Amino acid sequence: MCYLLLLAPDFIPELLMPPLKTSAFSLSVAVMLVSSLVPSQRCAATEPGPWRVEPKLAAVQQLFPQGSVRLLDGPFLVMQEVDHAYLLRLEPDRLLAQFRVEAGLPPKAKPYGGWESPAKPGTVRSLAGHSLGHYLSALSLMARMTDDAVLLERIGYITKELKQCQDKRGDGSVVAFPFSRELEADIRKGKVETVDNYWAPFYTIHKQLAGLRDAWVYCGDATAKDVLIRLADWCGSIVKDLSDEQRERMLRCEHGGMAEVLADVYAITAEPRFLDFARLYSHHAVLDSAADGKDNLTGLHANTQVPKFIGFQRIHQLAGDPRPGAAAAFFWHTVVANRSWVNGGNSMHEHFGEPKAMAGDITHDGGPETCNTYNMLRLTTALYQEKPDSAYLDYYENALFNHILASQAPLPGAGAFVYYTPLRPNYARSYGSDFNSFWCCTGTGMENHAKYAEFIYTHDAASLTVNLFMASQVQWTERGLTLRQETRFPDEAATALVITAAPVEPLAIRIRHPFWLVGQHLGVTVNGQVVATTSQAGGFAELKRTWKVGDRIQIALPMQLRVQRQVQCPGWVSLFNGPILLAGELGSEGLTQKDFIGPYTPIKALLPLNRAPLLIANTDADVLAHVVPVDGQPGNFRTKELAKPNDVTLAPFYRTHFQRYAIYWQLSDAAHAAEQQLQVAEAERVERELEARTSDEVRLGEQQPETDHLLHCENSRTGFGPLGKHFRAADPDGWFSLDLELPPAGSKVAIRLVYWGRDNGPEFDLLADGNVIATPKLETAGLEDYYAAEYPVAATLLAGKHKLSVRIQAKPGKPTASVYNLRLVSVQ
Ligand SMILES: [Zn+2]
Incomplete structure (x- = not known):
């Protein structure tokens, strides 16, 4: 079934409305929508190859060059085209705007929002520029996959613009976040902890380097190579004189794949200094x-x-x-x-x-x-x-x-990528907005759906290996082989490999025998004749012969329903059909378009856990005996007298969008189901009461929540305590502060802090907008658990405010307690 048809029109961005009105907005139309924009022109191949260093360890299995493998009709091609449309919708000048500003050049367009927003005045926190790097990578991958000349033009435009910015800056650097020269000066002086104040500057720079590398490696853009090498030299130069201890301290801050991309620059240039730099960026x-x-x-x-x-x-x-x-x-x-x-x-x-x-x-x-x-x-x-x-x-x-x-909603051009995939039953994913999210996962999302073809096949000198069952075509130029994989897998439990160009010499084709066919032979025929294979699950069936055009290898892949348990998640089970995770489709109660698009997670849409369905069964076999296929809907199943309170439809998780779902399930037996639900309900009630009176929360010690709440600190540290929970504390004379949203005007407000029950500690000050409101001192509560304390904030400190700065300040010569969670809550 085409799940594009299942979407309510409310969720479709404006630009997509015309095709919808035709009532024929299906997979083929989605593909046509993009195909009409795609001139046929191959991405310029680079001769000789982009790499100048032979690896010391030659790959046993080689990847085919990007573009040698193309997707055919199927769910992966749909998502590639959805992404392709988004790449075309983005405007390079908006992604380049802050690069020009930081180079002292006038921007040509307004920057995008979300994580591409310029730093707020007076602050240095910004990831501006990371998306341009991802965009360059995604354009390069997609250009090889589609031969879209528009994408190639954009790559050329962007790299020339970056070169102009780099030339103007003069020292090899090219960045879009502010105060980079101050950052550089601090690092060169060994004041490396400054990087933390910038959010993750080398994370951002890594994306730029990776984008430039990909523009060179996949599309032969020589300007990209020049900018890449100069920027890599700048990155190496600023850390090469640091001590090991200083570099280790600096590399605690998120820095993406700096080591990888610098090693790649070594492989591109054969200049050993870049391998040294890669080692310097190894944490x-x-x-x-x-x-x-x-x-x-x-x-x-x-x-x-x-x-x-x-x-x-x-x-x-x-x-x-x-x-x-x-x-x-x-x-x-x-x-x-x-x-x-x-x-x-x-x-x-x-x-x-x-x-x-x-x-x-x-x-x-x-x-x-x-x-x-x-x-x-x-x-x-x-x-x-x-x-x-x-x-x-x-x-x-x-x-x-x-x-x-x-992880991408099937909305061509929408940029609706998923950041977190909730596991909680009866919950839903939310998706990024087109121009105002630009999360990290928006960036990797742009790339993900342009590289599905990368790993379907690999080869060594003597054989081609089929790693994945996916409709596609591979062209192995050196061996004169072209092979089409014709399948509707996973909606069809089989695949076929058809030879459309045959090598002269004999060649082995190896076919993965997947783990989910354990205990079963891999059923293989060639041109209708059964071939005896000896492979086991976890191995490969190998067919070696002189192939002819038109030869057809048919492989049976009899997927079985199975229950999967994980040792680290006792009490929970998941359902699979072969390799495909099944999701219970649970409707969209309480969810609106706003919940689905924009925020990280639709927190307000949580439903009590006791309302998530339970599977009433004693054994895995019991579960499987009560799941049946849905006629006419390949890949879909229905529980039959299994789920309580109601039986549900199970669909492949990858096509379960814009609704609540379950991918983890709890089992119960009929006698205990009600009692189990009551226990869950009570735990949920307590949790929800706290949520209801919370206006804002920071999970202290975790990077993203602290960044989102504008952490400032001196002599402060993080760590994790019992049960793996993070904390933040300040050392003697240190402090940390965060800005939190207040409850609606007129509420009585308290600051709620969470401590570990066996901690002791000296007094410290708790301040609200600069005023000491409490001086907590921890004396062990004797609990092997966490506990909370609430500190009222006087109404006079709240008048006319939407936010409150909460600061935890050590007394002279004494550290503060370890604090695990911080909330502003309304109180009676
Ligand atoms: Zn991410």
Whole structure:
């Protein structure tokens, strides 16, 4: 079924209304909408290739060049075209505006909003520029996938504009965030902690470098290469004289894939200094523990870590250094085995929690961040190339179908990417707005849907491997092979490989035997004749022969329903059809368009957990016995006397948009279901009462919430306490402050702080807009739990205000308590 037809017209941006009025807005129209904008012109190939360094460790499995593999009709092509339309809608001059300002040139257009907004006057916090980097990467990927000349022109325009800005600045730098020269001066002096005040400056610069690299590597834009090299030199020059300790301190701040892209510049230029720079941007605090096989990830910001390991793997591959490679492989395995959700995503509220506490996180309003999975897929690809283990493919398939494909709303041109994918039953995703979000996940979102073809096939000298079942065509020019994969998978439990150009020499075609066909043979025929295969799940079936044009390999993929349990989430189950995560479709009660588009999560739309359906079953077999296919709707199922209070329709999660859903379920038996629901209801009631009187909340110690609330601090630190919960504290003479929204005028207000029950500590001051309102002193409450204390704020301090600055200040020579959560609440 085409889910585009299921959307209420309210959700369709204005530009898309004309096609909708035709009542034929279907997959084919969505594709036509974009295709009509696409002149046929191939992206200029670069001869000789863009890389000048042969890796020390040659890849065992090679990727085909971007553009050699094209998608055919199917859900992935739909999402590629949806994204393509958005890339065309964006205006380069708006993304370039702040680059020109920071170069002393007049902007040609107004900057975009959201995270592309210029810094507020008097502040240095801004991520302006990160989206231009992602945009350049996405344009380069999409140009190779579609031959769209408009995209190529834009790449050329943007790189020339960036060169003009870089020339004007004169020192190789080119940035869009303010006060970069002050930042540079501080770093060169060794005052590296300044980077924290800027939000994440090297995160932003990394996106620019990566965009320039991609414009060169995929599209041969020589200007991009020049700007890239000069900017990379500037990045290296400002850290090369720092001490190891200073660099380590600086690299605690999120810096994207600086190590990776600098290693790439080495591979592009063959200049060894760039490999040195890549090593200088390698954060040893995480590299060393992972290389030693230690998982010290709890409490860390997840997406700050993943790109570091992509960089370590790249250095390992290029230079042969063993430890970075060991670190990357260990990191991947521990994240996938111990820290990932059922859809392949990881993190809650952007952080790695305690693995044993993951089950408790399912009901939170956050969820895995799309960027993390974007980066995990890049890491997976790199690791698989070195060691082609099918475990990498199993993860890749899961994360691609069940997270990435689900992370863009099917609205061509809308830029409606998902930041967090909630796991909480009866909840929903929200999507970014077209021009006023520009989150990190908007940036990686632009790229995600332009690179689906990248990993469907890989090859070595003697064989082609089919890694993924996806309608597509691959052209292997060197071997004279063109192969079409014809399938409606996963709506069809089979795929076919058709040879449309045949090599003269014999060639092996290897077909992945996926884990979800465990215990089953891979049923293969060639031109209708059964071929005996000996592969097992987790291996590959290999067919070697001299192929002829028209040869057809048919592969049966009999997907089975299955119940998946995760050891770190006891009490919860998920339902899969083969590799496809199924979601219970739960309607849209209490949700409006406003909830779906714009904010990170539609917090006001939470429904009590006791209203989420339970599965009444004692065993997994019981569950499966009560799920049946829906006639005429491939991929859809219906529970039958299984879910309470009502049976539900199950659909592939990737096409469950603009509604509430369940992907994690609790099991109960008939005798205990009511009691279980009452317990959940009571816990929910307490939580909801607190939510109802909260006007604003900061999860202290977590990067994003603190940034959103304009954290200022001196001599302050963060960490995590029992159960993996983050805190912030100030050391002697230190302080920290945050700005929070007040409840409506006329409310009585209190500041609510959360402490750990066994903490003791000296007095400290709690200030509201500069006035001391309390001097708390912690004496152990004897609890093995967290507890809250509320401190009333006098009405005279609130008159006429919408926000309140809350400051926690240490007494001379004494530290403050560790504070885990901060809220403004209304009180009776
Ligand atoms: Zn993100």
